[in-house]
Amino acid sequence: MILVSLVLLIVPFVFSRSMVSLINEMLIMALAGCALNLMLGYGGMVSFGPAGLYAVGAYATAILLTKYGAPFFVAVLAAPVVAAIVGAIVGWFCVRRSAVYFALLTLAFAQIIWTIIFEWYDFTNGDNGIVSIPIPEVLYVGSNIYYFSLAIVAVCIFVLWRIVNSPFGATLQAIRENPMRTEFIAVPVRRYQLAAFVISSFFLGIAGSLFCVFAGSVFPDYAHWVKSTDMLVVCLLGGIYNFAGPIVGSAVYILISKVISKNTTYWMFFLGIIIVFLVLYMRNGMVGFAAEKISRLRNRLDAGKGEDES
Amino acid sequence: MIFETKHLTKKFGGLTATSDVSLQIGEGELVSIIGPNGAGKTTLFNLLTGHIKPDEGKVYFQGKEITGLPPHTISRMGIGRSFQRLNIFPRLTTFENVQVAVFSAQRKSHQLFTSAKKMVREETETILESVGLLDKRDMKGGLLAHGDQKRLELGIALSVHPSLLLLDEPTQGMSPQETIETTALIQKLVKERGLTLIFVEHDMSVVFGISDNIRVLHQGKVIFSGKPEEVKRNEEVQRIYLGEENK
Amino acid sequence: MTIEALTGQALSGISVGMVLFLIAAGLSIIFGTLKVLNLAHGTIYMVGGFLCYILTSKLAHIPGIFWWALLFAPIAVALIGGVIEVLLLRRIYAQEMLYQYILTFALILIGGDTCRFFFGVGYQTVAVPWPVNGNIALWGLSFPTYNLFLIGCGIVVFLGLSALMRYTSLGSIVRAVTHNRETANALGINVPRVYTGVFMLGSYLAGLAGTLMPPMSVVALGSDMAVIIECFIIVVIGGLGSLPGAFLGAIILGLLNAFGIYIIPKLALAFPFMLMIVILIIRPWGLLGKPE
Numbered sequence: 001m002i003l004v005s006l007v008l009l010i011v012p013f014v015f016s017r018s019m020v021s022l023i024n025e026m027l028i029m030a031l032a033g034c035a036l037n038l039m040l041g042y043g044g045m046v047s048f049g050p051a052g053l054y055a056v057g058a059y060a061t062a063i064l065l066t067k068y069g070a071p072f073f074v075a076v077l078a079a080p081v082v083a084a085i086v087g088a089i090v091g092w093f094c095v096r097r098s099a100v101y102f103a104l105l106t107l108a109f110a111q112i113i114w115t116i117i118f119e120w121y122d123f124t125n126g127d128n129g130i131v132s133i134p135i136p137e138v139l140y141v142g143s144n145i146y147y148f149s150l151a152i153v154a155v156c157i158f159v160l161w162r163i164v165n166s167p168f169g170a171t172l173q174a175i176r177e178n179p180m181r182t183e184f185i186a187v188p189v190r191r192y193q194l195a196a197f198v199i200s201s202f203f204l205g206i207a208g209s210l211f212c213v214f215a216g217s218v219f220p221d222y223a224h225w226v227k228s229t230d231m232l233v234v235c236l237l238g239g240i241y242n243f244a245g246p247i248v249g250s251a252v253y254i255l256i257s258k259v260i261s262k263n264t265t266y267w268m269f270f271l272g273i274i275i276v277f278l279v280l281y282m283r284n285g286m287v288g289f290a291a292e293k294i295s296r297l298r299n300r301l302d303a304g305k306g307e308d309e310s
Numbered sequence: 311m312i313f314e315t316k317h318l319t320k321k322f323g324g325l326t327a328t329s330d331v332s333l334q335i336g337e338g339e340l341v342s343i344i345g346p347n348g349a350g351k352t353t354l355f356n357l358l359t360g361h362i363k364p365d366e367g368k369v370y371f372q373g374k375e376i377t378g379l380p381p382h383t384i385s386r387m388g389i390g391r392s393f394q395r396l397n398i399f400p401r402l403t404t405f406e407n408v409q410v411a412v413f414s415a416q417r418k419s420h421q422l423f424t425s426a427k428k429m430v431r432e433e434t435e436t437i438l439e440s441v442g443l444l445d446k447r448d449m450k451g452g453l454l455a456h457g458d459q460k461r462l463e464l465g466i467a468l469s470v471h472p473s474l475l476l477l478d479e480p481t482q483g484m485s486p487q488e489t490i491e492t493t494a495l496i497q498k499l500v501k502e503r504g505l506t507l508i509f510v511e512h513d514m515s516v517v518f519g520i521s522d523n524i525r526v527l528h529q530g531k532v533i534f535s536g537k538p539e540e541v542k543r544n545e546e547v548q549r550i551y552l553g554e555e556n557k
Numbered sequence: 558m559t560i561e562a563l564t565g566q567a568l569s570g571i572s573v574g575m576v577l578f579l580i581a582a583g584l585s586i587i588f589g590t591l592k593v594l595n596l597a598h599g600t601i602y603m604v605g606g607f608l609c610y611i612l613t614s615k616l617a618h619i620p621g622i623f624w625w626a627l628l629f630a631p632i633a634v635a636l637i638g639g640v641i642e643v644l645l646l647r648r649i650y651a652q653e654m655l656y657q658y659i660l661t662f663a664l665i666l667i668g669g670d671t672c673r674f675f676f677g678v679g680y681q682t683v684a685v686p687w688p689v690n691g692n693i694a695l696w697g698l699s700f701p702t703y704n705l706f707l708i709g710c711g712i713v714v715f716l717g718l719s720a721l722m723r724y725t726s727l728g729s730i731v732r733a734v735t736h737n738r739e740t741a742n743a744l745g746i747n748v749p750r751v752y753t754g755v756f757m758l759g760s761y762l763a764g765l766a767g768t769l770m771p772p773m774s775v776v777a778l779g780s781d782m783a784v785i786i787e788c789f790i791i792v793v794i795g796g797l798g799s800l801p802g803a804f805l806g807a808i809i810l811g812l813l814n815a816f817g818i819y820i821i822p823k824l825a826l827a828f829p830f831m832l833m834i835v836i837l838i839i840r841p842w843g844l845l846g847k848p849e
Binding site: 152163166170179184187189 | 425
Binding site for chain 3: 040048093096097099100101103104105107108109112115116118119120133161221225226232233236264267268270271272273275278279280283306
């Protein structure tokens, strides 16, 4: 962890500007992935619509900055709050159902969010999106915007790490494993699922806000179900049962997308093939795959050690 | 009297799964519910534990009515339960399985920012020891042997300080040796903690071995209730079980 | 609004709905029997559309080419579906919904780019074929004949499929497998083959829809994405796995889309999703589905 952080700190000094921008994107996607994974990997709640909450965060910041001329920090801080509120409303409905129906409900709500953004021209600028968002000039100096993202993402991921390793996180995992059993250790399961949904939405909102700042513009497609699927792939790619999974998944996914799209116009085709390969052969994602290999190696070494000693 | 049901009835479509069941169970009793397959034992259990709501009738626990209350509330009031299938948390370690229950018992489940790793260690270890699983604490629950999983489940159920335990086929799938060990364990734990026990069983050696009282269920109705010797002698019960396989 | 305009709108909405019914029926049957949510179903529809365009444009000199396309394109699509099922889908039946969703999403990516490779990014059109071009006068009002033809097709397919499911031995085999895979297996039914067959049937329907739609609209990339969401909505409203449900759902959606803009224009696009949410919350197995 510490090593990675140190590496990330010196990135702008080592890499080109476009690479730094890429890593910036990876950081934001990593946060979105970790936020989603709280529900997905730790809570066992498959959501088809995380992009909806992500877009709410992005648009909250965008609208506050453009329409209301709000101070920068207010606009950024408001995003997760708005996202969490929306998440609470959406989540309240969604956790009433489980599995397929839960997933379809999240999809429907995300599409409603998309529709509202798309149609409410006066407020959101509709399908034109909001461009030229007034980001404070200081962020465009040097690599400041990278450090801005890095700082916020680092803090958020640290908080998520604490949450996942807390009694709440343990209870959430128990719900994932066996909801009926968890009810019978006196845990109001639905309430905890809603809490996970809201926390997830909170951090998705931050990710959306960060991307708004990074890109300087927002568009309705930030809420589209295809974007949601990107986030799901990021989690799966890295591995949903490991905390680092979405972080690794984000880096790999964005890297691969950029590399492939540079080399061919049919990048979706190759991305599709990679995803097929992933689903068929690496269900636990890259981190899960690595973890499995490491533990198998460790077992073999232990067994070897045992033989030596006896 | 700790537990009572009055005229509990549940129908699924045209099928009456539970029919006018009225039970009274005293504190500290060990009661078994037996009956051929399809007699409605699991449905009765689900009614008692709030997983399904009865069409008619009421359930009382320690004098308070609990009909229709959600399972987590009933659990908090002191009723513990085991399940026939998928009874533990497979991907969590044995230690974590019990720990998460202890969190709930101590009302710490909602804590978001404290580190769970070192919390409630003593209580968790005590419980693991009492069910004989302390040495397997770091194994993933799903990798435990079947008998150990049942014991783990017992441990989980005990963590939330129940005064009444409902066990659904606690020795299912066990070898004769395991059955004896588990039965002894259950007896010991029940006596130590002064629990009341209601359990469903197919294994007659267990039923006759430890029950104070037996209720015989057939087609959703309690057709006989009494002490083990009385049940053994009763002709109707024998008739119902003729042709039924006893484990 | 005049009666003529109202009925015209309604018919137009229903005829689009009928095409959606064909796709949704396939999706529903596939979900009902194979228990897979096939996101790529829209892509199969789109491939059907492209095949229709290719045949009608390259072989335009053959009279009645559209009808030949209508005959052969769906069969070709069904075969493609069969290949996908055998090579890929088979491996994920046992897996959880999330993996199925992502895998079929990957198929959208692959299929979409494959179509782009062969057909490019522009719109393609197919002329309304004789003899169903032009308008028909009914009750003193004039309607596009093709719309009525589509409605007719939808009804015929619905009745045909229902009859197939209920009265033929093939239908009872499919129903047996849908109900209980293990029992059907024990009865000696070759379940994998039934799965392939059902998937091919679903694909055939999607291909049929893909061939029927172009004269009313355009053939273009991205139609798969638009269509799949509409079909999800239909299937949820009608009931996952229910054929009459898909029919009812398609009509409801068609009418909702046709008239939504007159009720609250801004929210019209959201109505279908709102209905979807209402159904999922109060009656998740759909209007005509059965609770599990």
